[in-house]
Amino acid sequence: MSSIAESYKAIPMNLNHIIPLDFNGVHEIPESHEWTISTEHPIVDPVTCDSLPLIDLSDPNALSLIRKACEEWGAFQVINHGIPLNLFEEVELQTRRLFSLPTHQKLTILRSPDSITGYGMPHIQTFFPKLMWSEGFQLIGYPMEYASQLWPQEPDQQTNFCDVMEKYQKEMKAFTEKLFEMLLGSLGLTLEDIHWFKPTTDGSNNHQNVLTLNSYPVCPDPNRTMGLAPHTDTSLITVLHQSGSTGLQVLKDGSGWVPVVPVSGALVVNLGDLMEVLTNGLFKSIMHRAVANMTNHRVSVAFFFGPPRDVEIAPLVKLTDEDHPALYCPLTWKEFLQTKAKHFDKALEVLRNKGAKDNLD
Ligand SMILES: C=C1C[C@]23C[C@@]1(O)CC[C@H]2[C@@]12CCC[C@@](C)(C(=O)O1)[C@H]2[C@@H]3C(=O)O
Numbered sequence: 478m479s480s481i482a483e484s485y486k487a488i489p490m491n492l493n494h495i496i497p498l499d500f501n502g503v504h505e506i507p508e509s510h511e512w513t514i515s516t517e518h519p520i521v522d523p524v525t526c527d528s529l530p531l532i533d534l535s536d537p538n539a540l541s542l543i544r545k546a547c548e549e550w551g552a553f554q555v556i557n558h559g560i561p562l563n564l565f566e567e568v569e570l571q572t573r574r575l576f577s578l579p580t581h582q583k584l585t586i587l588r589s590p591d592s593i594t595g596y597g598m599p600h601i602q603t604f605f606p607k608l609m610w611s612e613g614f615q616l617i618g619y620p621m622e623y624a625s626q627l628w629p630q631e632p633d634q635q636t637n638f639c640d641v642m643e644k645y646q647k648e649m650k651a652f653t654e655k656l657f658e659m660l661l662g663s664l665g666l667t668l669e670d671i672h673w674f675k676p677t678t679d680g681s682n683n684h685q686n687v688l689t690l691n692s693y694p695v696c697p698d699p700n701r702t703m704g705l706a707p708h709t710d711t712s713l714i715t716v717l718h719q720s721g722s723t724g725l726q727v728l729k730d731g732s733g734w735v736p737v738v739p740v741s742g743a744l745v746v747n748l749g750d751l752m753e754v755l756t757n758g759l760f761k762s763i764m765h766r767a768v769a770n771m772t773n774h775r776v777s778v779a780f781f782f783g784p785p786r787d788v789e790i791a792p793l794v795k796l797t798d799e800d801h802p803a804l805y806c807p808l809t810w811k812e813f814l815q816t817k818a819k820h821f822d823k824a825l826e827v828l829r830n831k832g833a834k835d836n837l838d
Pocket residue numbers: 481484593599600601602613615687689708709710711712781814
């Protein structure tokens with residue numbers, strides 16, 4: 478059995494693309510972090526122009542609103558999701574505790590070049606000549622091996638951190654499974670149409686999920702830097718809790734970069750590349766990016782919901798016919814991460830053109 482944790486073994490990253498800047502006391506943008514931001518797409522005003530749909534999950538029309546948002550945007554915000562709001566406060570507090578540690582302490586849990594978990598710059602850094610104004614920490618499950626290094630003298634803090642992260646992942650797992658069912662429902666499908674989906678009452682099914690804590694330190698000139706460069710996620714669904722400060726922007730066809738205005742207690746749902754594959758392109762994965770700001774240290778928490786290990790994702794049979802042939806070749810999340818690590822934003826195109834996964838190189 479091969480898991481996503483092994484995805485980067487064949488394509489290790491360069492250490493210069495993992496170690497973040499020590500952002501403390503930086504008042505000038507170093508050349509290494511100075512970006513020329515493309516003006517190909519303008520930043521639009523989310524108040525007077527397009528704004529990301531906000532869906533109330535208790536609305537009787539929720540399914541049709543979800544379908545519209547998934548077809549037109551590939552993302553939406555949700556309220557009435559059932560996750561206790563104090564859990565967001567707890568996860569944000571623990572996230573801030575981690576990132577406010579001295580740099581030498583954070584470097585004790587530096588991600589190794591062939592690994593998925595640990596502290597460092599985003600995996601996509603490798604595709605950009607300039608460095609991003611952010612740092613992140615990826616974890617899977619109960620992260621005691623990391624917490625014990627971060628707070629060696631504080632056993633209570635170690636357990637607090639791990640307990641909150643574990644509780645958050647459990648809530649997110651249940652929520653993303655429910656959301657996945659709603660997304661299918663919006664297309665007239667059920668979980669029965671997904672041969673690999675095995676819901677369990679005790680939460681023990683083997684979906685693969687990753688939690689990422691993102692940190693965007695205060696930046697002296699955000700217009701000349703990039704917090705997290707434009708990308709689509711590889712997951713089926715990503716659920717993002719953004720703290721009170723703006724920073725996330727989604728790319729809307731025909732409009733431009735639309736800032737996602739934080740709504741208290743709401744979660745942002747992004748569709749990832751594997752959802753585009755599964756729905757044979759009916760739902761699109763959304764291009765998005767994040768920017769830092771001059772006044773607040775912005776943090777966000779992203780939960781990546783993926784398929785079980787060794788399950789090949791392919792366009793759903795019920796969504797294909799003679800007029801709508803399958804557009805993508807089947808592959809596992811791990812194989813897709815490897816394709817993305819080679820081809821980045823061309824990865825879906827590669828899947829469309831190759832027909833069989835043996836030809837992905
Ligand atoms: C499972 C994963 C999704 C992710 C790559 C990763 O292997 C672990 C971290 C995730 C993350 C977080 C920041 C943005 C992103 C594009 C990246 O570079 O690392 C996503 C990845 C993704 O969606 O592929």
